[in-house]
Amino acid sequence: MTQPYTVAIDPVAFHLGPLQIHWYGLMYLCGFLGAWSLAEYRRLKGRLPATRDALGDLAFYAMMGVIVGGRVWYMLFYADIHWIWTDPLALFRVWDGGMSFHGGLLGVLAAGLWWSRRHAMHFFDTVDFVAPLVPIGLGLGRLGNFINGELWGKPSDVSWAMIFPNAHASDVEWAATHPQWQATLAQFNALPRHPSQLYEMLLEGVVMFSVLLLVSLKPRPRYLVSGLFGLMYGCFRFGVEFVRVPDPQLGYLAWGWLTMGQIQSLPLIIAGVVLLVMSRKAPTLRPYTVSLPGKE
Numbered sequence: 001m002t003q004p005y006t007v008a009i010d011p012v013a014f015h016l017g018p019l020q021i022h023w024y025g026l027m028y029l030c031g032f033l034g035a036w037s038l039a040e041y042r043r044l045k046g047r048l049p050a051t052r053d054a055l056g057d058l059a060f061y062a063m064m065g066v067i068v069g070g071r072v073w074y075m076l077f078y079a080d081i082h083w084i085w086t087d088p089l090a091l092f093r094v095w096d097g098g099m100s101f102h103g104g105l106l107g108v109l110a111a112g113l114w115w116s117r118r119h120a121m122h123f124f125d126t127v128d129f130v131a132p133l134v135p136i137g138l139g140l141g142r143l144g145n146f147i148n149g150e151l152w153g154k155p156s157d158v159s160w161a162m163i164f165p166n167a168h169a170s171d172v173e174w175a176a177t178h179p180q181w182q183a184t185l186a187q188f189n190a191l192p193r194h195p196s197q198l199y200e201m202l203l204e205g206v207v208m209f210s211v212l213l214l215v216s217l218k219p220r221p222r223y224l225v226s227g228l229f230g231l232m233y234g235c236f237r238f239g240v241e242f243v244r245v246p247d248p249q250l251g252y253l254a255w256g257w258l259t260m261g262q263i264q265s266l267p268l269i270i271a272g273v274v275l276l277v278m279s280r281k282a283p284t285l286r287p288y289t290v291s292l293p294g295k296e
Helices: 023-044 052-077 088-092 101-118 123-148 165-177 179-188 196-216 224-240 260-279
Strands: 012-016 019-022
Touching: 012 023, 019 023, 023 052, 023 123, 052 088, 052 101, 052 123, 101 123, 101 260, 123 196, 123 224, 165 179, 196 224, 224 260
Parallel strands: none
Antiparallel strands: 012 019
């Protein structure tokens, strides 16, 4: 086996005096700017009956939903639950890491529900509008995970397998329980692994964005775009979990392969199918042509 590529990228993109600007933060910033630009473009095309200020409110509440929902969900389902009574302030230490997409999604849905009621819009018209924007941040976030050398995949001998220096302790443990990998560990002092972050970037980012954007270019029945989002993300995440190392504090939950990520993706798959079925008898939201304050 030839020498695999080693993922040893400096997580700091550049310095502004004493301030370190990390690639991961830049990915989130680019994701937000990209989603905002596309949202404004689609709003001007009449896909959302709202002013620019109202769209700004939606973006702000959705961003807060991502942060609050993602953090709370992670601490409830992925962290040692003892933090509730031993270290409750851990909930607010977001700089220590720990965010959950599923919790962030619930936070965005809650923000969308509140915004929709405030503006007298059907909730799923809002969700259908937002769904094509989400994969921009998803894909860039996974790229940030790759640059940080985190959330790596299982050891593999595929030609594109990569070495993640941060996984060294896990490499040693894996080789100890899987003797067939000991020679590889001795050869490279590390184990080549699936770059599962790139798989997710491609599937949850590029593929989902392309499909949802193309589908939403024309007016579609209510629930259709949201249903496609739920079905695709649930299936993609469920599949990638087979080659991604589970969270070490949880491991596999059943049968030697079932992960928390897969369990939490099942409701998305079911909801996606239900929404697609509902869309067959749902009305189609036509572009708005009414001139709105702040529309230009």
